[in-house]
Amino acid sequence: MVENTVPPEARIVILGAGHAGGSAVAFLRQYGFAGPITLIGDEPHAPYQRPPLSKAWLKGEADANSLLLKPAAFYVEQNIDLRLSVGAKAIDRAAKTVTLSDGNVVDYDVLVIATGARARRLPIPGADLYGVLELRNAADAEKLKTAIGPGKRLAVVGGGYVGLEVAASGRALGAASVVIEREARVLARVACPALSGFFQDYHQAQGVEFELNAGVEAFVGDEGKITGVRLSDGRVIACDAAVVGVGAIPNDEIAGAAGLALDGGIVVDENARTSDPAIFAIGDVTRRPLPLYNRMHRLESVPNALEQAKLVASAITGRKAPAPEVPWFWSDQYDLKLQIAGIPFDADRIVIRGKVEAAKFAVFHLKGSQLVAVEAVNAPPEFMAGKMLIGNGKPVDADKLANDAVSMKEVAA
Ligand SMILES: Cc1cc2nc3c(=O)[nH]c(=O)nc-3n(C[C@H](O)[C@H](O)[C@H](O)COP(=O)(O)OP(=O)(O)OC[C@H]3O[C@@H](n4cnc5c(N)ncnc54)[C@H](O)[C@@H]3O)c2cc1C
Numbered sequence: 001m002v003e004n005t006v007p008p009e010a011r012i013v014i015l016g017a018g019h020a021g022g023s024a025v026a027f028l029r030q031y032g033f034a035g036p037i038t039l040i041g042d043e044p045h046a047p048y049q050r051p052p053l054s055k056a057w058l059k060g061e062a063d064a065n066s067l068l069l070k071p072a073a074f075y076v077e078q079n080i081d082l083r084l085s086v087g088a089k090a091i092d093r094a095a096k097t098v099t100l101s102d103g104n105v106v107d108y109d110v111l112v113i114a115t116g117a118r119a120r121r122l123p124i125p126g127a128d129l130y131g132v133l134e135l136r137n138a139a140d141a142e143k144l145k146t147a148i149g150p151g152k153r154l155a156v157v158g159g160g161y162v163g164l165e166v167a168a169s170g171r172a173l174g175a176a177s178v179v180i181e182r183e184a185r186v187l188a189r190v191a192c193p194a195l196s197g198f199f200q201d202y203h204q205a206q207g208v209e210f211e212l213n214a215g216v217e218a219f220v221g222d223e224g225k226i227t228g229v230r231l232s233d234g235r236v237i238a239c240d241a242a243v244v245g246v247g248a249i250p251n252d253e254i255a256g257a258a259g260l261a262l263d264g265g266i267v268v269d270e271n272a273r274t275s276d277p278a279i280f281a282i283g284d285v286t287r288r289p290l291p292l293y294n295r296m297h298r299l300e301s302v303p304n305a306l307e308q309a310k311l312v313a314s315a316i317t318g319r320k321a322p323a324p325e326v327p328w329f330w331s332d333q334y335d336l337k338l339q340i341a342g343i344p345f346d347a348d349r350i351v352i353r354g355k356v357e358a359a360k361f362a363v364f365h366l367k368g369s370q371l372v373a374v375e376a377v378n379a380p381p382e383f384m385a386g387k388m389l390i391g392n393g394k395p396v397d398a399d400k401l402a403n404d405a406v407s408m409k410e411v412a413a
Pocket residue numbers: 015016017018019020021040041042043049050051052053054086087088089114115116117135136137162251254282283284285299300301302303305328329330331332
């Protein structure tokens with residue numbers, strides 16, 4: 001029996017008009033919530049998708065309208081009080097109010113915090129030079145787009161997914177791209193060595209250069225504008241712009257100031273509820289339970305934002321919570337479609353299936369006979385079957401998995 005704790009006339013206020021907040025509004029109306037909803041966002045745009053910012057949009061293959069989660073008319077038709085270009089400054093849990101940057105105070109019965117994360121900055125000399133960029137939102141992407149083009153040289157600090165996507169987009173726009181990474185391999189925090197090696201080779205074949213094991217000491221410039229990145233060995237890598245892609249920090253400060261439990265993100269339960277029963281939190285800003293892995297984790301992905309948006313809309317409307325999903329993520333670089341399901345916590349064995357040299361393969365991560373993660377490059381059947389196996393926890397025969405002649409259907413049977 002699901003308890004419907006929220007009366008139909010409850011005032012719902014959502015802080016953060018991004019992927020999670022925007023999706024929560026849509027699910028709330030879809031699930032029949034007809035009461036007042038206020039959606040507050042500090043950007044000037046209605047909720048939009050971020051993944052294309054480092055891919056199609058950067059390459060000029062998508063425009064601002066095509067990024068929107070819902071057309072502008074949706075918010076009017078659905079009677080959503082959408083307030084843009086205004087930030088939430090403080091939450092008063094006793095009074096159940098939120099103070100905004102424009103001085104207004106909004107009352108809530110149920111609050112949903114969906115403030116996402118921001119790009120981590122490097123606290124080094126030269127970080128404020130013109131041309132030192134980050135990529136988190138549409139405004140950042142706009143700056144980046146004007147900074148790279150034919151004949152320009154782009155330095156990407158950080159060889160994670162966003163960094164590699166930007167390097168690929170830079171090449172597509174005719175810019176030279178150099179990736180500077182502190183670790184000995186790209187994607188060191190998020191992928192296995194085989195996948196790192198494959199991606200580095202692929203990028204190199206497209207003309208991307210790499211500086212690995214390279215500490216960045218400073219950005220150097222001339223008349224306030226960046227001209228290069230100084231490494232800890234003293235060398236300066238010349239560039240016209242640098243994108244810093246070294247991870248994201250959850251925007252959890254106002255939640256913390258209001259006394260909500262934090263642990264590198266706002267701590268929520270399996271229904272996305274915080275330590276205050278009247279406040280939920282969803283998306284990149286949360287540290288959430290992963291029931292399939294029996295631990296807490298902070299995820300940064302669109303599927304996670306959607307899953308938690310559904311959880312919160314279900315909890316508010318008294319619907320049965322949807323079954324836990326296997327976390328997944330994708331990345332597009334050149335003609336490569338990378339799809340990742342699961343997280344390789346405690347994996348003790350890797351099985352590679354397919355042909356790495358043909359750019360069509362999957363890396364399976366096993367813990368004993370249990371599949372815990374799959375990274376699939378141009379291999380949708382491996383991704384789909386792998387995601388299913390991670391979810392249902394069936395033991396996997398590693399020999400069959402490694403054998404291309406055995407279909408994934410049979411492996412998963
Ligand atoms: C360049 C890039 C590429 C990506 N590619 C992929 C991909 O390929 N696949 C994938 O699954 N995921 C990808 N992601 C991650 C994905 O976009 C995020 O996981 C998702 O946007 C999280 O949604 P969110 O609503 O939690 O945060 P966001 O979408 O970041 O939204 C949070 C919003 O809250 C606003 N905000 C913050 N503080 C306040 C405040 N105090 N008051 C009001 N508003 C506030 C922010 O400005 C922002 O608009 C990518 C992200 C980036 C930046």
